[in-house]
Amino acid sequence: DQQVKQNSPSLSVQEGRISILNCDYTNSMFDYFLWYKKYPAEGPTFLISISSIKDKNEDGRFTVFLNKSAKHLSLHIVPSQPGDSAVYFCAASGETSGSRLTFGEGTQLTVNP
Amino acid sequence: DTAVSQTPKYLVTQMGNDKSIKCEQNLGHDTMYWYKQDSKKFLKIMFSYNNKELIINETVPNRFSPKSPDKAHLNLHINSLELGDSAVYFCASSQVVTSYEQYFGPGTRLTVT
Numbered sequence: 001d002q003q004v005k006q007n008s009p010s011l012s013v014q015e016g017r018i019s020i021l022n023c024d025y026t027n028s029m030f031d032y033f034l035w036y037k038k039y040p041a042e043g044p045t046f047l048i049s050i051s052s053i054k055d056k057n058e059d060g061r062f063t064v065f066l067n068k069s070a071k072h073l074s075l076h077i078v079p080s081q082p083g084d085s086a087v088y089f090c091a092a093s094g095e096t097s098g099s100r101l102t103f104g105e106g107t108q109l110t111v112n113p
Numbered sequence: 114d115t116a117v118s119q120t121p122k123y124l125v126t127q128m129g130n131d132k133s134i135k136c137e138q139n140l141g142h143d144t145m146y147w148y149k150q151d152s153k154k155f156l157k158i159m160f161s162y163n164n165k166e167l168i169i170n171e172t173v174p175n176r177f178s179p180k181s182p183d184k185a186h187l188n189l190h191i192n193s194l195e196l197g198d199s200a201v202y203f204c205a206s207s208q209v210v211t212s213y214e215q216y217f218g219p220g221t222r223l224t225v226t
Contacts, residue, residue, distance in 0.1 A: 032213050043117070043203050043217030044156070089156065093213050099144060100169055101215065103156040 003027045004092050006104035014112055019077040021107050023090030026071065030092040034101070035064060035075050038087045047088075048075070080111045116140050117218035119204050125224045126194055134189045134221045136204030144168075145187035146205040146215060147179060156203065162187050194225045 005024045013019045023033075031052040036044035050057040050064045050073065057064050063076045077084055090104040117138045126132050138145060146169070147159040160179040161169035167179070176192040191198060204218040 034213060036217075041219065043205070043219050046214050046216065049214065087154075091156075099146075099161060099207055099213060099215075100158055101156075101213065105154050 002105075003030075004090055004102050004104040006088075006090055006107050008107050009105070010108040010110070012110045012112060013080050015082055016079045019075075019080045019084065019109055019111065021075040021077075021088050021090075021109065023073050023075075023104055024071060025073075025092050027092070027094070027102075028071070029094040030102075031094045032092070033064070033066060033073050034091045034093075035062075036089040036091060036103075037084075038089060038106070044089055077109075080109075082111050082113050085109055085111050117204055117206055117216050119202075119218040119221050121221060122219065123222050123224075125226065127226055128194055128196060130194050131190070131192045132194060132223070133191070134202055134204075134223070136187045136189070136218055138185055138204075138206040138216070138218075140206055140208075140216060142206035142208050142216070143184055144207045144209060145181065145184070146207075147187065147189050148203040148205060148217075150201040150203060150220070152200070160187075160189075191223075194223075196225050199223055199225045 034049040035047045037047045038044040048062050066073045087106040089106045091101040120135045144163045146161045148156050162181045165181045178190045181187045201220045201222050203220045205215040207215045
């Protein structure tokens, strides 16, 4: 039972353009969502998060949007840079989950110079 | 200065052997985790410890036994290794058990032959 899904295994964009990574979830008890970035041979690093009481959170070039009714969130990166090339994981949790994070399968983002 | 470290980074061993992976965090966090990333790239939680006490124990074979000598260390011991145990194992930590933001180690790639 895959509760968090990232349906695009890969995404390729030009430097300077917008990257949009998508994530869908099925568990309505999830109320906190995170994005992690992972470079090869390294562990995931926390990027940005959003609580279900918000529909948008922004940090520099990164913005996460949450649509609770659609059970969908997205990560926007503007402008995209070659250093952003990595695997991006969406994760979700909820009060009933404790600190347990449920991860999606990741999307490989490639930003071309 | 590494925040969450794991040793070894690579581990190649034969079926039936017993092996351990060590994890240490110098962030002063109270909670530590073990995740498994399988061939499909999903990150799945295995265990979580808070102040040396087990708080999350997902459905994993009892051949896997976590040990937390103190809150800065969480080691993973695996008995009677099987081919299906081949994966990347990530250790992580968070400040408190209710914190969703987790900090990951670089991972240990285990290959069972």
